Amino acid sequence: MIKTRPTIRDHSAEANLFARRAFIGFTFVVSLIGILLMNIYNLQVVDFDTYKTRSNDNRIKVIPVAPNRGLIYDRNGVLLAENRPVYNLEVVPEEVENLDKSLLEVSKLLAISEQQIKEFKEDIRNNRRFKSQVLKARLDEKEVAVFSVNQHKFPGFSIEARLSRYYPYGDTLTHALGYVAKLNKKELADLELEDRATNYRATHDIGKRGIEKFYEKQLHGIVGSQRVEVNNRGRVLRTLSVESPVPGQDLVLTIDIGLQQIAQHTLKDTRGAVIAIDPKDGGILALYSNPSYDPNLFVHGISSEDYKKLLNEDRPLINRVTQGRYPPASTIKPHLAILGLEEGLITEETKIWDPGFFQIPNVDHKWRDHLSWGHGHVDVYTAIEMSCDTYFYRIAYKLGISKIANFMNQFGFGDLSGVDIHEETTAIMPTVEWKRARFKENWWPGDTISVGIGQGYWTATPIQIANSVSILVNKGVHRQPHLVQVAKQEETVTQLFTEEKPPVTLNNPHHWQIALDAMHNTVLRGTARKAFKGANYDPAGKTGTAQVVSIAQGEEYDAKNMKERHRDNAVYTGFAPFNDPKIVVAIVVENQKAGGSAIAAPIARQLMDYYFSAYPLETEMP
């Protein structure tokens, strides 16, 4: 071995060599420690702000807190839309490791249908992954207990107590209130466009129809937030600070729930619409469309089965008060009379001979009166109170469509009433231009004659009819029809409706009184006499019966032998008390065997009876 070879060792040289190497080693150590320190200095001093921020981003999460949605009351403070606590099973997709597997297991536990899972997955796709989504809404106590015991198996799943919208009056108010339901992708995109999306970070529902939609901004409130400290598994350890959400404003409606319930009751088993307006301020006292549906079905996501039921031919989803296009029929005769008077075609005394039909010179066609034997000599009062068609055929023929359309536009026909819900149609106030655009046909003088009795191409919504009568009783002053009286937030009360359209002005204001007196007479001795017999207030009004299909020349209208859908609509509009009107009503009942005086006027009677018993008149009528 090498070891055996004797070596002469220079110990001091070796010691020096070692000392040198040790010194080099130490220098090396010092410089490497220097590198470490420089690196740490970079992290802790140079990039301190960056890492500080990232550290806070790690541990601090801002959890948005949804504001409580404003409540909705009727004019007397009866609660119409409230928030009730419910327990939902919710999932934050981001926190679930294997979503499909977890869903499968949880559905065994809580009986969640495939449909619900499908809808839930749809929701996830449409929303951010960190936003919690409802998997199953409204768990009962047993389900809450079952899940709570197994909660540890399902990270990312939790039971959340939420406030959920509830409409205690169900289908009574659907078309006025509308409803809230789950925010969808399109609405979220719209909110983002309007820069309001952050305000909805914690919100699950949004107004979809009616007042809930129209007043979404007022009802929603302002989102709050909670800064919390979380650990690496996202578990909240403590709350650092809270910024309380600002609850939405409460709305007080002009609706009287009692009157609304009467309206619903009177339209039972029919298709129709009822609206009552306070002509003093345009406040809507009742707005009911039948058939209706339960808005609570939509709040937690309506099942496709239930939804299909709503798509029947009675079309319950339609708000007939604002979207139903009906021929206004004879209810517009008072307005047309005023135009005739204003234009000098007739005077208060003018009498016209009614043989039971009207004919244009040199034309064979006969426009029939509803009384085939005629009303004989009629003046403007009789023409309105007995609803003489021939009288108005003549006026309309002489006026021409342009003058009629212009004048009726001022009463709101052919235009949106501007009521505070979005579901509304303009219906049709026909003109020469309209017909040309719509049918590519010329306007015939015969077309004008039908318009003279609120038929032909002319359609109107019940709210337009009521509004036009409201303008009439206000002698031209326009009071914007509206549903919401005020918005309240704690002590602050905001008036929401101030907008008013320009008034209708007449050359001779006495003409207002002629039309109103004639409507008074209609109730005292005319077509609505029976319906209002014995009323303890002083009503006025106008009946109408609208043909749904045109009757061929020489044929008789026979309700019994008509298809149900082809029967006449019964229409009535009226107001009371005559001297100082406090309520204006308009009623349309579709496809009835009888007309306005037999079907619609009695409904008005019931509404007014209720109204004046609930709000008795201060001075008894003489």
Add this chain to the structure above:
Amino acid sequence: MTSLHNKRTIWQRVHLDWPLLLALTLMMLGSLTVVYSASGQDTSMMLRHSTRMAGAIIAMLFMAQISPNTLKRIVIPLYLLGLGMLIAVLFVGVSSKGAQRWLDLGITRFQPSEIMKIAVPMMVAWYIGQHRLPPSIWNLIVGFTIVLVPTILIKEQPDLGTSILIASSGIFVLFLCGLSWKLIGMFALLAGPAGFAFWHYGMHAYQKQRVLTFLNPESDPLGSGYHIIQSKIAIGSGGVEGKGWLQGTQSQLEFLPERHTDFIFSVLSEEFGLFGVVMLLSVYLFIIGRGLFIAVNAQDAFSKLLAGALTLTFFVYVFVNIGMVSGLLPVVGVPLPLISYGGTSMVTLMAGFGIIMAIATDKRMLLKS
């Protein structure tokens, strides 16, 4: 002089080097402080940690009593025993976390690689110390072989961190004994191709992944880059003054992985800031300086080389650990010496310091006589 002389005698008699002992004690107090915070104030964990610390101190006191001459006599059997056990581990070892590192001795599990941390530098120091310095080529070849065999065996377990530590401990002996600069330069030139070959043939997939992650941790922030990112956030957000003891959000809220073991430096940096880091590095530097001072003043070549190699290896621990948690080096499982929670490595380290103290006191005894 007399009083100083007497004092020296007391330390002499118990075979302890008091400056080193003071620094080590400071470290252990620091360790208790940081582990308490990193464990989430877990008292049972603290109890285990203190027990191991006591065991480590006993190991140090024990090793300090063994004179370098005795070590020379047991070095060959110790080395061969270690080698035998490393081979045994490959066949009958117990696996944990995908690596086969433990030998089940019935009573306790045992990592043979821990013995080699001391046996390898000791063996190389003894072999080289037998001969004239600087060593001949033949001596160098034998020296390298003594280092290489256990290194490869440990890397196969696989335990890259420990194999690096053991390789460096042997190489430090060769460096300190006067390995010629020509050869050092040659090795440096060979390092490039060798690294390339190592990457392709010598590394496990997970080890490669660690290196890739190290090169760009942000590429996979929730996967393998997570550790480094969270560690850098912890260190960086500590700033100059730190967030305060027990106040580190990264560590207390468990964003930091392995925070009481490999990543304890990040906890310290987060809670005590740059001040804490400078303090820690100062004490490390003092320990290394003192160790090299003892080595330079040691009696014979074996003592010099062993003390020097153990000291520099201690620094490798420091550098690799801090380098890895601060993003300078890839993540290899090396604990922060004397601070990290964890038994065997602390026992081995303290045993090493026991040997250094034995060397220190051995010299003085000889001087006195």
